Amino acid sequence: MVGPYRYSISDNSFIELNNEVDARNVLSMLHSESGDLWVSTGYPVPSVQVFRNNKLLKSIENLDVDKISSLTIGASNAFAVYEQGDNKGILEFDLDQGLIPDYRDYYSSQSISNQVSEIFRVFIDDNFLYIVTDKGLYKSSLGQNKKLQSSWELVFASASLLDGISIYNKIFLLTSDKILSIYNDDSFDQVDVSFEVLKFKKSNNILLAYSQSEVVSISEDLLINELFSIDFSDISTYLISIDVAPNGDVYGYFSQFGLVNLSQRKFYSPSSILPGNVSAVYSSKSNQFIFKTDLGLHINDNGEYFNLYQQAKEKYIPLNSSLDQISINSKSLDYSDNNFSNNLSRIIYGSSYSDVSSIIVNRNGNIMFSMEDVCSYCDESGEISSAHGAVVEVIGLDETKRYRSIATSFMDANNYCYGGVIGLSEDNIMSVSQLNKDSNGNIWAVQKESSTYRYVAAVQNKNEILDWRHITSNKLSELYTYNRNSTGYFDHPTEVSFKGNYAWIGFEFRENSSSGGIGVVDYSMLWNDYTDNCVEWEDESNNWIWLNNQDLLPGADYGCTACPYPTVLSLAFDEDGLLWVLTPGGVRAFYPTTSYNYEVGKLEFGLTPIGLTYFSNLSLEYGDKLRVDPQNNKWLVSKNHGIFVVLNDFNLWPTNEGLNIENSFLLSNKVNDLAFDNSSSKAYIATDLGISILDIPFGSDKKSENLSISPNPFIVSEDDGLTINKISSGSVVKILTLNGTLVNEFKLSEHESSLLFWNGKTKDGSTIQTGVYLVSVYHPLNGTAVTKLAVINK
DSSP states (O other): OEEOEEEETTTTEEEEOBOOSOOEEEEEEEEOTTSOEEEEEOTTOOEEEEEETTEEEEEEOOOSOSEEEEEEEOSSEEEEEEEETTEEEEEEEEEOTTOOEEEEEEEEHHHHOTTOOOEEEEEEETTEEEEEETTEEEEEETTSOTTSGGGOEEEEEOTTEEEEEEETTEEEEEESSEEEEEOTTSOEEEEEOSSOOOEEEEETTEEEEEOSSEEEEEOTTOOEEEEEEOOOTTSSOOEEEEEEOTTSOEEEEETTTEEEETTTTEEEOSSSSSBSOOOEEEEOTTSEEEEEETTEEEEEETTEEEEEEETTTOSEEOOOOOOOEEEETTEEEETTSSTTTTTBOOEETTOTTOEEEEEEEOTTSOEEEEEESEETTBOTTSOBOOBOOSEEEEEEEOTTSOEEEEEOEESOOTTOSSOSEEOOOTTSEEEEEEEEEOTTSOEEEEEEEOTTTTEEEEEEOTTOTTOEEEEESHHHHHHHHHHHSSOOOBOOEEEEEEETTEEEEEEEEETTTEEEEEEEEEOTTTTOOOTTOHHHHHHHHOEEEEEOOGGGSTTOOTTOSSSOOOOOOEEEEOTTSOEEEEETTEEEEEEEEEEEETTTTEEEEEEEEEEEEEOTTSOOOBTBEEEEOTTSOEEEEETTTEEEEEOTTSOEESOTTOBOTTTSOOSOSOEEEEEEETTTTEEEEEETTEEEEEEOSOOOOOOGGGOEEESSSEETTTSSOEEEESOOTTOEEEEEOTTOOEEEEEEOOTTOOOEEEEOSBOTTSOBOOSEEEEEEEEETTTEEEEEEEEEEOO
């Protein structure tokens, strides 16, 4: 867990504790009798921290250890377990009158016994310090010199001891196959356990025990009651810790998934709105966000969350099977006996061949998602079975209030002019790498694997969900052969971007199967009706246009007419009409040019490079993406390196290092996708560990009258800083006294629509005093807005 965070049961929200340091791996937490929260951490800064009222009181660091865990607090001392390489031991802290710790001393495992190599837990009971080790349970009086082995007594010898705890006026011990309770006279009771239990947890004077997938309660008389059994067999997660809320609900924290209310079967995540591996994220203009995680498909609709599919409950995505007939271009097709449907089956959750690659909402308001590497004839065991669609469209609620879906994919359609996404590749794999929407509102499914028929993309009509047309690469191969005097192959497209009626499609380079580079197709005649003549329709609608100067792409061999083009990983047009191209050689902007080739009597495009090549020092690969935010900044989303941002003025933000786990609160450097909340100037970043929410100074221009100030009141000595949101980019922000005296002034750049984390300093560097101030925001087009700010300087 990275944190710490405090979870509010009343409003189902997380409060990030103000620790004023970088995020740290939290290894243990407990509350003192005075209500302070104690936290011990590991990487990157091992420490013991004490919080009061969500504020950091003290952080003890620089102890020359790697990890600190298993805190316990007494009347005048506190203890914790440390790790330093292969060495284990105990740290002791003195408590002052305010119950704030100071480091006192350390005791290595050799201080206890030469035989002890592992220490699992420390706890205090009846003026004794107890140590749970790999050789058994030891105790020492709190007043004795704990560096001497003679001060330690072996209470219970066991090489299989896992945990120990004090509750019900007894000592409870956990071994690999037993739970024991020890009385004050050293007599004990025991009970055999037939399931794996790893740790104890004492909460609200209730003793719980848990494994990676199970939670039980244990009575004073050793009666065991199973509370929860969690089946996440298809998901890479396990239970790390548990706790009990005042209302009796049991909460569990799962690796990579976050907090789960086991009693209510609800999940939350402290550092992201959704936990787990998030493979795709999409934001709509109506402030709706859609996420695909290991738990299923989820929607945040203006702050309200609900699940379309929950992987933990439904093994397969439910596909609609109630349609008997479909009609495409007035041509009736039997839905139960044609290639559009009879090869369709259930899409298996969590399988290696059903990763969601892209999410989009079409003009009808239906959610569509695509998948890569769908095994078209494989069931769970790998045996021949029915196919799994590579694109699924959610078409609404049925009478049982469940979402119905149709798969718009079919496998073998060589005789069809129209239909959904068409396969196959030679190895029976369907793969759609991207869904994108053209300027007319049509949905494009980029078919990464369709080499059998050389379909590059399937395009859904904006007005009819069952009207699909197809782009093939045959004519692009002919153009390549004519212009470069060598055979061209274009079977593995990656992404598509649009300018006017032209679709610019990137291709992967694969020797003898895909020539790389970019293909440009005029799709203005795609919807012409050639129902009875598929060959003529394909010839007229697949109007490819030759693109010159592709030897200028990053990583290409400039001037080499016989060399292949590089793989185009991603491409995107920005608001200035520049085409940004990502290849394994880096990122570069190009200005598209047009010319007319009189020799062949056809229009041609060219590329004029703009600026430098960025990020050529990085190892870039398939899955890395380019995204453009509302202020026309370009974001590189990397599977290995985090995020990098090229501003509209071609500078890098925030630095050349970008954003990663070392310099930001990004959950992981493995970033899968990204979407922007224009209204609140936030970026939703999909990583393999969940969604990171990042405040960014870029957003849609807002009227200054809607500005938002947080926190208000602003407590200078306690709050991280003052943030002013919903500002038009390029505004002037002034902090003024009530009589109009200028305290400080800020000029936002054309890329900034927020003032983030003002530290309360005036223009001369002094700290602002307690009082009420005016915040004035002026923009030449949107006018002036003024609001009041309360400041407290303790």
